[in-house]
Amino acid sequence: xxxxxxxxxxxxxxxxxxxxxxxxxxxxxxxxxxxxxxxxxxxxxxxxxxxxxxxxxxxxxxxxxxxxxxxxxxxxxxxxxxxxxxxxxxxxxxxxxxxxxxxxxxxxxxxxxxxxxxxxxxxxxxxxxxxxxxxxxxxxxxxxxxxxxxxxxxxxxxxxxxxxxxxxxxxxxxxxxxxxxxxxxxxxxxxxxxxxxxxxxxxxxxxxxxxxxxxxxxxxxxxxxxxxxxxxxxxxxxxxxxxxxxxxxxxxxxxxxxxxxxxxxxxxxxx
Amino acid sequence: xxxxxxxxxxxxxxxxxxxxxxxxxxxxxxxxxxxxxxxxxxxxxxxxxxxxxxxxxxxxxxxxxxxxxxxxxxxxxxxxxxxxxxxxxxxxxxxxxxxxxxxxxxxxxxxxxxxxxxxxxxxxxxxxxxxxxxxxxxxxxxxxxxxxxxxxxxxxxxxxxxxxxxxxxxxxxxxxxxxxxxxxxxxxxxxxxxxxxxxxxxxxxxxxxxxxxxxxxxxxxxxxxxxxxxxxxxxxxxxxxxxxxxxxxxxxxxxxxxxxxxxxxxxxxxxxxxxxxxxxxxxxxxxxxxxxxxxxxxxxxxxxxxxxxxxxxxxxxxxxxxxxxxxxxxxxxxxxxxxxxxxxxxxxxxxxxxxxxxxxxxxxxxxxxxxxxxxxxxxxxxxxxxxxxxxxxxxxxxxxxxxxxxxxxxxxxxxxxxxxxxxxxxxxxxxxxxxxxxxxxxxxxxxxxxxxxxxxxxxxxxxxxxxxxxxxxxxxxxxxxxxxxxxxxxxxxxxxxxxxxxxxxxxxxxxxxxxxxxxxxxxxxxxxxxxxxxxxxxxxxxxxxxxxxxxxxxxx
Numbered sequence: 162x163x164x165x166x167x168x169x170x171x172x173x174x175x176x177x178x179x180x181x182x183x184x185x186x187x188x189x190x191x192x193x194x195x196x197x198x199x200x201x202x203x204x205x206x207x208x209x210x211x212x213x214x215x216x217x218x219x220x221x222x223x224x225x226x227x228x229x230x231x232x233x234x235x236x237x238x239x240x241x242x243x244x245x246x247x248x249x250x251x252x253x254x255x256x257x258x259x260x261x262x263x264x265x266x267x268x269x270x271x272x273x274x275x276x277x278x279x280x281x282x283x284x285x286x287x288x289x290x291x292x293x294x295x296x297x298x299x300x301x302x303x304x305x306x307x308x309x310x311x312x313x314x315x316x317x318x319x320x321x322x323x324x325x326x327x328x329x330x331x332x333x334x335x336x337x338x339x340x341x342x343x344x345x346x347x348x349x350x351x352x353x354x355x356x357x358x359x360x361x362x363x364x365x366x367x368x369x370x371x372x373x374x375x376x377x378x379x380x381x382x383x384x385x386x387x388x389x390x391x392x393x394x395x396x397x398x399x400x401x402x403x404x405x406x407x408x409x410x411x412x413x414x415x416x417x418x419x420x421x422x423x424x425x426x427x428x429x430x431x432x
Numbered sequence: 433x434x435x436x437x438x439x440x441x442x443x444x445x446x447x448x449x450x451x452x453x454x455x456x457x458x459x460x461x462x463x464x465x466x467x468x469x470x471x472x473x474x475x476x477x478x479x480x481x482x483x484x485x486x487x488x489x490x491x492x493x494x495x496x497x498x499x500x501x502x503x504x505x506x507x508x509x510x511x512x513x514x515x516x517x518x519x520x521x522x523x524x525x526x527x528x529x530x531x532x533x534x535x536x537x538x539x540x541x542x543x544x545x546x547x548x549x550x551x552x553x554x555x556x557x558x559x560x561x562x563x564x565x566x567x568x569x570x571x572x573x574x575x576x577x578x579x580x581x582x583x584x585x586x587x588x589x590x591x592x593x594x595x596x597x598x599x600x601x602x603x604x605x606x607x608x609x610x611x612x613x614x615x616x617x618x619x620x621x622x623x624x625x626x627x628x629x630x631x632x633x634x635x636x637x638x639x640x641x642x643x644x645x646x647x648x649x650x651x652x653x654x655x656x657x658x659x660x661x662x663x664x665x666x667x668x669x670x671x672x673x674x675x676x677x678x679x680x681x682x683x684x685x686x687x688x689x690x691x692x693x694x695x696x697x698x699x700x701x702x703x704x705x706x707x708x709x710x711x712x713x714x715x716x717x718x719x720x721x722x723x724x725x726x727x728x729x730x731x732x733x734x735x736x737x738x739x740x741x742x743x744x745x746x747x748x749x750x751x752x753x754x755x756x757x758x759x760x761x762x763x764x765x766x767x768x769x770x771x772x773x774x775x776x777x778x779x780x781x782x783x784x785x786x787x788x789x790x791x792x793x794x795x796x797x798x799x800x801x802x803x804x805x806x807x808x809x810x811x812x813x814x815x816x817x818x819x820x821x822x823x824x825x826x827x828x829x830x831x832x833x834x835x836x837x838x839x840x841x842x843x844x845x846x847x848x849x850x851x852x853x854x855x856x857x858x859x860x861x862x863x864x865x866x867x868x869x870x871x872x873x874x875x876x877x878x879x880x881x882x883x884x885x886x887x888x889x890x891x892x893x894x895x896x897x898x899x900x901x902x903x904x905x906x907x908x909x910x911x912x913x914x915x916x917x918x919x920x921x922x923x924x925x926x927x928x929x930x931x932x933x934x935x936x937x938x939x940x941x942x943x944x945x946x947x948x949x950x951x952x953x954x955x956x957x958x959x960x961x962x963x964x965x966x967x968x969x970x971x972x973x974x975x976x977x978x979x980x981x982x983x984x985x986x987x988x
Contacts, residue, residue: 201831203679206841214840214849219831221682222840222850223675224705230639230672234679234687235831237663238637242683242832263668419661425636426684426830428661431802 172211178329178356182276183212185332186247189339200243203232205257207283209249209276209356226256229264232271233413239426240270240414243343250277254290254310261312261351265319267413268348274339275312275351276329278358279365286361296364313393316351317386317406323350324389324406328374330357330367334402341404348412355400370400377403384408433610434464434487435563436495440512441504441525444476450502450552451482454559457573458486459619459792461565462612466491466898468976469788473644473728479508488610491791492756492898493979499607500562502555504537521562521606525555533562533603540599541592550592557596564609567597618795622786622895625757625796626716627652629764630688631660634802635714637687638664639676644728645784646690646718653690660800670695674702674713681711682839684807684830686768688714693722693735700743703777707747709839710818710826710864712771712778712805716764719783721974730974731784733894733947739779740923740956748774748824748867751923752876753781755897758793759920760786765803770874772805774867775828781922783947785976786895811835816847820859824866868924875926878933882908882915888986889939891966892946893919893953895976900945902979907986914986915939922953930962945969945982 173179190197202213206225213220219242223231228246236244246253253261253275264271279296281287287300290310297304316324323345327338335354342350355374357367381388381403389406414420422428437454441447451467458465463486472478483494497517503509506526516522522532535558537551544550553574557567574589620628627649630638638657640650654664667673673689680687691699696717706713717739721732739751752767754760764780771778808815808827815835819826826846831837838848843860845851879897882904892900897918907914915937919930934942942963944954949972957963969985971977 198834198836199832201683201837211850214838217836219836220838220840220848221679221709222842223678223709224701224841227671227675227702227705230667230675231679231682234637234639234676235683237665238680238683238685238687239830239832259668260672263672417663418658419636419663425661425663425680426832429634429636429685429802429805430800431634432804432807 171215173208174360176359177208178278178358179209179212179276181329181332182247182274182335182354182356183215185335185339186274187216189336189343193340193343195243195343199241200245201235203228203235203244203246204248205252207249207252209247210252212247226252227260228252229257229260229271229273233264233267233269236269236271237414237417237425239424240420241424244271246271246273248275250275250279250289250291251281254312258290262315262319265316265321265349265351268322268410269413270346270348272342272345272350273352274342275353276356277353278356278362280358280362282358282361293364309396311393312351312353313405314390317389317393320408320410321351321406322348322408322410323404325351325404326353326355326402328355328370328402330370331374331402334376338404348410355402373398373400374402375399377401377405433608434485434489434491435499435607435610436483436485437500437502437559438481438483438498439502439504440479440481440508442477443472443474443480445504446552447480447482447504450555451484453552453556453573453577454484455619455790457556457570458484459615459617460573461569462614463487463610464489464491464613464615465619465790465792466494467790468494468785470975471729479505479511486610488613493902494976496978496980500559502559521603523558523562523600533558533600535596535599537596540595544591544595545588550589553589553592554596557593558600561597561600561604562607564604564607567593616792616794619790619792620757620796621648621788621790622757622760622782623648623788624652625761626764626780626782627656628796628798629761630768631656631662632797632800633765633768634686634800635688635768636662636685637677637680638662638689639667639673639687640690641667641670641673641695643692643695644718645720645782645787646692646716648787649716650690670698671702674699674715675705677713678702678706678709678711681713682709682831682837684805686712686714686772686803686805688716690716690718692718692720693738694725696735696738696742704743704745704747705841706777707743707745707749707864708841710775712768712775714768714771714778714780716780716782718787719781721972727974729784731895731947731976732972732974733783733896733952736781736893736922736952736956739781747864748776748871749778749923750871750921751779751781752920753894753922754786754920755895755918757789757791758796759897761796763920766876769803770871772803774825774871776867781894783895818844818846818848818860818863820846820863823870824863825870872924872926875924875929876921877929879918879920880915880933881918883913885938886915887913887939888941888943889934889937890914890916890982890986891919891942891944891957892916893922896945896947899977899979899982903982903986906979906983912987919953922956925960925962927960927962930957934962941967943967943969943986945977947971947977
């Protein structure tokens with residue numbers, strides 16, 4: 162298991178994909194040489210949202226569904242900070258779905274790492290926006306009937322400048338995707354991380370994902386939107402992982418006249 | 433001496449243009465002006481009006497009936513006539529009609545200039561003449577307004593104004609106009625005053641979702657953003673707006689949002705977040721008559737209880753309620769200072785009456801004077817964000833410094849990390865609430881107006897200030913001993929000081945005057961044991977109080 166910076170009491174279950182996500186994140190930060198004092202980890206509520214407490218960085222652990230607007234403003238206030246949202250599928254795709262849409266439109270330079278385990282962990286096993294149809298839970302007693310939320314397709318259609326997917330059970334791939342997202346300087350980056358939940362999701366297990374995830378072929382051009390959309394909609398025997406889509410757009414912060422001469426916080430004239 | 437002019441018409445007919453022209457001209461003549469707006473929630477059609485009151489003494493309220501009624505839309509004549517008295521002079525935009533001055537403004541403008549666009553100048557000329565002012569006094573203003581469009585345009589406007597005055601000439605002489613007394617020609621609305629107060633106090637980030645009556649301040653800030661180096665962002669919803677304010681303040685930038693009741697309802701979870709993370713979130717809350725969408729464009733003081741209590745959990749906050757544009761300017765700064773000194777959310781309560789009221793005042797200082805954010809510039813490496821202190825205020829550092837800034841909406845220890853240690857919980861809750869003790873000591877004293885001792889004390893808050901002050905003047909003129917106590921800060925209360933202020937008047941009768949149906953401030957004062965028995969003077973018809981109305985109701 163990952164070395165934890167704090168003698169914190171970890172609230173995650175043994176075998177949780179969150180441990181692997183944390184380890185990959187720590188390694189990516191270390192290998193990129195990111196100054197942790199300039200790093201802000203922003204999260205909402207959920208098991209995934211506890212991640213910032215288990216490493217060393219500035220932390221903004223806010224409200225359920227609302228890390229994206231908080232992270233957006235942190236980036237605007239001090240665009241020299243590396244601002245990374247790490248939170249769950251319920252947080253980013255469910256409660257905060259509207260913010261995801263509009264943050265992509267802004268192309269604000271934050272990275273959003275979604276721990277997508279297709280289930281609600283902290284509230285004990287209800288469906289998430291990404292649960293597969295038929296998934297039986299204490300609330301969806303006859304199985305989920307709603308069509309799953311297609312985060313990647315949504316992001317591509319909205320013109321998200323960086324869209325990727327990875328799998329917590331493949332830490333090397335995950336670290337590579339995190340690294341690519343952290344190195345992305347062109348604005349908003351969405352990384353959807355398939356994450357097994359050994360306690361509440363007995364369907365989408367490590368093995369279930371391992372049998373299906375497949376790295377995107379070398380021939381895939383992420384700037385090809387039609388090809389990217391094809392990959393984004395694939396969710397069957399084959400689930401693509403890798404950088405799915407990229408596009409070049411000016412970032413939100415680069416278009417704000419007030420930031421032209423330095424950070425907003427750095428230029429505050431008062432004490 | 434004072435006169436009131438009501439300029440009415442359908443939305444889109446140019447009430448604002450004519451109103452602004454007249455207001456600017458009157459202020460330029462050294463008259464005191466006070467304008468209010470009454471409008472429907474629509475962009476075209478309906479019936480709107482602007483009341484422009486002018487006088488040779490300070491004006492603080494509108495009047496119930498106009499001395500001159502300008503009717504741009506003849507269809508609304510009968511409705512508007514019901515709200516006049518036997519002395520009201522009528523100026524109709526239309527064909528000759530018995531009992532009133534009738535001028536087809538657009539037709540006259542077209543005849544003179546070939547275009548209808550200068551109809552407002554014709555109307556302004558007629559208004560000036562009917563009030564007994566020389567239309568030439570409009571010329572310098574028309575010159576200033578239209579100079580950048582060229583001398584031809586200025587001259588055409590002046591010809592139109594002269595024509596309006598000529599047509600009104602046969603009816604001149606029934607009104608005795610107030611004379612200029614050197615009142616300042618700086619005219620400002622409540623909305624603008626708040627925006628300027630925020631910009632000069634150093635607000636650098638504004639996130640909001642448009643909603644009447646708060647939009648004007650949001651728009652004002654967007655318009656001065658380049659001048660003051662502010663980032664103004666239209667958020668996708670009010671939830672995003674308040675969470676953005678939390679994010680920006682966490683990173684060290686003074687930030688605010690503007691909203692109204694329904695938007696604030698969406699924000700309250702975020703307000704609670706600011707309470708828990710101890711962030712100086714500043715919220716301008718423009719009240720309006722609810723419930724739900726209610727009367728979106730009308731006025732009311734309906735959200736005092738909501739501002740004071742809205743949000744889950746218990747935390748320190750301050751709520752200010754200015755009564756005039758100048759107070760709005762000053763209290764915006766005071767509110768931001770309180771938010772930063774105590775690291776907790778602060779709400780500025782306004783309403784449509786205050787937001788839209790325009791009056792002349794000595795110019796508001798436009799020079800930036802950024803407030804002290806109370807930031808620990810060089811935190812030690814072992815710094816923690818939520819140190820328990822005697823006054824509850826912990827040294828605040830910023831992310832990006834030598835220390836880590838850990839903030840969590842869960843209950844947390846001094847280091848900011850999540851905890852379920854219930855002893856720590858008790859300590860942290862007590863620490864956060866201790867801030868209220870200091871805030872109580874700094875509560876703004878209520879403003880007294882009227883005689884030292886009075887039979888009847890009128891207590892009010894927020895935008896009822898002006899009408900209530902005028903009422904006290906009217907009542908004492910009528911030999912009824914009355915005084916006013918106005919609260920521009922409604923939370924927290926300094927109970928001892930408030931009780932002493934009330935007792936010092938010796939009043940045997942106390943009435944709380946407020947623009948809601950249930951007496952929200954009265955109940956708050958009673959709950960806090962500031963007041964015992966009292967009378968209520970509620971108002972919930974969507975219109976602002978006037979001095980006359982309060983005086984009349986106080987006498988009944």
